[in-house]
Each structure stands twice: as structure tokens, then as C-alpha cells.
Amino acid sequence: MLHLDNICVKYSYKTVLTNVTLDFEPGKIYSLLGENGAGKSTLAHVLCGDILPTDGSIYLNQKKLKIRKPKDAIKNGIVCVHQRPLLAPSISIKDNLRIGISHKMTKLIPEIKKKWLPGRKLSEKVQNLSEQEAFNSSLSGALLKGPCVLILDEPPFLDTKKIRELTKTELTIIIITHSFKEAIEKSDEVILLKDGSVLKKTASSKITEEDIKQKLFGLTKKVIMPDFIEEKNITEDEVLKTRQTQKKTGYIPSDRSFRASNPNLTVFQLCTAYHTNEKQTELESYAKNLLKKADVNIKLHEKALCLSGGMLQRLILERELAENPEELYLFNPTHGLDVEATERLYSRLEGLAKKGTKIIIGKTV
Numbered sequence: 001m002l003h004l005d006n007i008c009v010k011y012s013y014k015t016v017l018t019n020v021t022l023d024f025e026p027g028k029i030y031s032l033l034g035e036n037g038a039g040k041s042t043l044a045h046v047l048c049g050d051i052l053p054t055d056g057s058i059y060l061n062q063k064k065l066k067i068r069k070p071k072d073a074i075k076n077g078i079v080c081v082h083q084r085p086l087l088a089p090s091i092s093i094k095d096n097l098r099i100g101i102s103h104k105m106t107k108l109i110p111e112i113k114k115k116w117l118p119g120r121k122l123s124e125k126v127q128n129l130s131e132q133e134a135f136n137s138s139l140s141g142a143l144l145k146g147p148c149v150l151i152l153d154e155p156p157f158l159d160t161k162k163i164r165e166l167t168k169t170e171l172t173i174i175i176i177t178h179s180f181k182e183a184i185e186k187s188d189e190v191i192l193l194k195d196g197s198v199l200k201k202t203a204s205s206k207i208t209e210e211d212i213k214q215k216l217f218g219l220t221k222k223v224i225m226p227d228f229i230e231e232k233n234i235t236e237d238e239v240l241k242t243r244q245t246q247k248k249t250g251y252i253p254s255d256r257s258f259r260a261s262n263p264n265l266t267v268f269q270l271c272t273a274y275h276t277n278e279k280q281t282e283l284e285s286y287a288k289n290l291l292k293k294a295d296v297n298i299k300l301h302e303k304a305l306c307l308s309g310g311m312l313q314r315l316i317l318e319r320e321l322a323e324n325p326e327e328l329y330l331f332n333p334t335h336g337l338d339v340e341a342t343e344r345l346y347s348r349l350e351g352l353a354k355k356g357t358k359i360i361i362g363k364t365v
Contacts, residue, residue, distance in 0.1 A: 001025055002078075002149050002172055007056035009042055009196075011306065014297065016042045017196045020056070024149065026170040029163065031183035031204070034193035035216060035341065037308035040176045041083075043193070044151050047174075048080040049073040060148070074100070077148035081155065084258055085138035089127035093117065093137055096126055101144045112140045115162070132157045148172065160186050180209040192216060217340055226346050228353040230360045239329045239362060250325030250357075252316060254332040256309075260316045263305035267291070270304050271319060286322075294318040310341050317348070327358045 002024040009017040017039045024030055032040045045051040047058065049070040058065045060076055067073050073080075087096050097109050113122055116136040120129070129137060135157055142150060149172045152158070158175070163186065167173060177183050183190050184204045192199040192215055200215060236253055243249045253259035261270050271287035272278075278286070287300055294314040298306060307315065313333075320328065328349075334342045349359050 001059075001061060003059040003062075004043075004047075005057045005059065007043065007046060007058070008054045009039070009046065009051060010054045011302075012299070015196055017046070017053070020193075020196075020198055022191065022198060022201065024172045024174060026148070026172050027167045028189065029167060029173045029175065029187040031175045031177055031187040031190050032193060033177065033180065033183050033190060033212060033216070034199075035310070037195075037310055038193040039196040040193055041153060041309075042196075044080060044153050044174070044176055047073060047078055047149070047151060074145055074147075077146065078151070079142045079145050079147035079149070080151040080153060081135070081139050081142045083154040084255065085134045087126045087134060087138055087141075090125060092123050092125055093120060093129075094122035096137060097122075097141050097144060099141065101141070102146075105144045105146065108144060112144060116140045149174065152176065154178070158182065158186055180212045183212075184209065225361070226350060228350060228359060229346075230358065231363055232360050234329070234360075234362050236331055236362065246327075248324070248326040250320040250323060250328035252313075252320060252328070252330040252333060256312055256316055257304075261304050261312060263303065265304045266300065267298055267302050267304060267307070267315075268300040270315065271300075273319070274323060290315065290318045290322060313341075313345075317345075321352065325357060327360060328352065329360050329362050331362045333361065 004020055004022045007017055007020040009015070016037075020039070020043060032043065034040050042051060046053050047067070049067045049072050052068060058067060060078075065072070065076050067076065067078070088099075093113065094109060097112070098106055109122065113120070116139060117129075117133060120133065126134065126137060135155060139152075143166075148170070150166070151174045153176045155175065155177070163173065173187075175183070175187060184207065187204050189201060190204050190207055190212070191201045192212065194216060236251075236259075239249070239251050243251060257263060268284070268287050271290045272283045275283060275286060284300065291298065291300075294311070294317070296307070296311045296315050298311070304312065333345060353359050
């Protein structure tokens with residue numbers, strides 16, 4: 001049994017987790033749900049050793065763990081498959097799967113590959129894999145580490161039958177997701193987080209999507225895409241080529257963490273990416289103005305990794321809008337946004353559309 005006792009994470013500008021106490025039983029699947037900034041990913045990072053908690057303890061089978069870095073978590077059987085697969089694209093599937101596993105586990109690679117990457121050869125390079133195959137490759141690597149707790153952070157694809165089979169070995173699975181439907185259908189228990197605290201933990205069979213919406217947001221309505229937004233079959237690479245010739249083209253990538261930003265950038269660097277040649281004082285004023293418009297409370301020297309998904313989304317949007325685009329392309333813009341955040345985004349875009357900006361949702365062909 002995995003037990004979290006009063007886990008707290010506090011930064012100088014905000015408190016992310018407050019007295020989180022939870023039990024995760026072997027052989028069960030749990031879903032963590034909550035709006036952006038609720039603390040879901042932070043909790044996963046604490047378990048994985050990426051973030052040190054300000055207070056609280058982690059126990060596994062009544063043994064208190066000292067997790068100060070990812071290696072400690074893996075050593076104790078806690079493994080995470082990140083939202084963006086941590087893979088080396090230029091080397092083979094086999095070589096990727098061998099990274100970080102014991103020698104005795106290498107003999108299981110063919111079996112794992114057969115189950116999770118059917119139709120692919122171990123000699124193929126990871127860069128040739130589809131998004132789903134890349135996720136399954138990362139998942140395969142995690143399983144080869146022999147975990148007793150497996151964390152899936154915003155998985156883009158989940159084979160319900162295969163995931164359920166994993167629990168037969170008493171594996172505990174924690175899924176971080178924004179999909180209410182996925183949480184109910186694919187887990188045994190649903191945990192709702194709000195403002196860094198546990199709001200409710202209940203059996204998935206005893207909760208509905210409407211219950212979740214009501215408890216998290218006090219809303220039950222479904223947000224429909226407004227008519228002023230145009231949908232277009234176009235790839236992100238095509239948009240980037242367009243930007244080379246049409247400077248007034250704004251672009252919000254689907255991968256905001258690594259394509260529009262980088263976790264290791266400071267907030268200052270993130271905000272001023274298009275204005276590197278100006279004076280420092282002017283840049284600081286410019287960056288602070290973007291933070292104000294995006295309603296993001298953070299210091300300029302803080303790393304981008306401290307931003308929640310919603311905060312990063314708003315900041316990147318304001319950075320693009322500051323360039324006064326004639327066209328604004330957005331890819332998967334509402335992913336990870338709760339109902340209220342989605343409504344705010346559409347309202348912001350509507351204001352732009354009324355001023356003449358063409359709003360386009362990109363749909364990859």
C-alpha cells in the first residue's frame with residue numbers, strides 16, 4: 001500500500017499542495033482529476049522525486065521512503081510515464097528500452113515489445129513512431145523497471161484492457177487526466193483535487209461526469225466551440241512555414257511545454273522570446289505586462305516548470321497576441337482546461353475576432 005501523509009508543497013508565491021493524505025491499494029487503478037493548478041501533476045512529481053515536498057511523508061507498505069530524486073523513486077518501485085515521453089528519438093526502440101533497467105530485465109524486452117508495440121521491429125528508431133507508439137514505448141520502458149506503483153501523467157492513449165491486465169500483478173496505477181469519462185471508465189477510484197487539497201475520493205461506479213463537474217466547478221453545462229472559430233486541416237509544421245513568409249501569423253502549439261516553451265526557461269525568457277535585442281529594463285516591463293494580462297502571479301526569475309498548464313496556456317496566448325497577429329492558429333487549445341478556463345479562452349478569442357483577427361483551430365490531416 002502506498003500512503004501519502006500530509007504532503008505539502010509551497011513556493012514563495014503560491015501553495016500548490018496542502019495536507020494531502022491518500023491511500024493507494026495494490027491492484028487498483030486510480031484517477032486524479034482537477035482543474036489546472038489543482039496540484040495533480042505536482043503530486044505526481046513529488047512521488048517521482050522531481051519535486052521535494054515542503055512537508056509530509058510517503059510510505060510504501062508501512063516503510064517511510066526518502067525520495068529526494070527520481071532515482072530514489074525508481075529504486076522503491078515508483079515509476080512515471082510522463083506526458084511527453086522521455087525517449088531518445090535518434091536511437092532504436094531496443095536501446096531506448098534498455099535505458100535504466102537491470103540486465104536481467106533485458107530478456108523481457110521482446111515480450112514487452114510484442115504486447116505494446118506490435119508490428120514494429122526493435123531495431124527501428126523511435127523517431128519513426130507515431131504518437132501512440134511513442135507513448136507505448138515509454139510505458140514499456142517503465143514496466144521493464146519492475147514498478148509496484150505506475151503513474152501515467154496525462155496519457156494520450158490508454159488501452160483499457162491492457163491497463164487492467166497490469167493490475168493482476170498487484171500493480172498500483174495512478175492516472176492523471178482531465179477526461180471525466182476516462183477517469184470513470186478506466187479506474188476503480190476517482191480522486192478530486194481542488195486548490196491543492198483532496199476534495200473527494202470515491203469509487204468510480206458511484207460518481208458521474210455531472211457529479212464531477214458540479215463538485216469541481218459548480219457547473220454542469222457543456223462548452224460548445226463558438227461559430228466565429230474556423231477549423232482547418234493543417235499541420236503545425238505547415239503553420240511554421242507560413243510564419244516564415246507571413247509575420248502576422250500567431251501560433252499556439254499543441255505541445256505548449258516543449259514547443260512553445262521549455263520547462264528550464266525562466267518566465268522572463270518565455271515572455272520575451274520575440275524581443276531579445278531590447279534593453280533589460282524595457283524587457284522586464286514588457287514581461288510584467290504580459291503576466292498581468294494573463295493573470296499569472298509568478299516572479300520573472302522562476303522557471304517555466306512552476307507554471308500550471310492553465311497559466312502556461314494563458315501566458316503563451318498573451319505573448320502571441322502582443323505581436324498583433326492577423327491570423328491565430330491554435331492546436332488542441334482546450335486540452336487540459338476545465339469548463340471555466342475553456343469559457344474564458346473562448347471569450348478572449350471572441351474579443352480578438354471582433355477586432356478582425358482570424359481565429360483558426362488546426363486539425364492535423
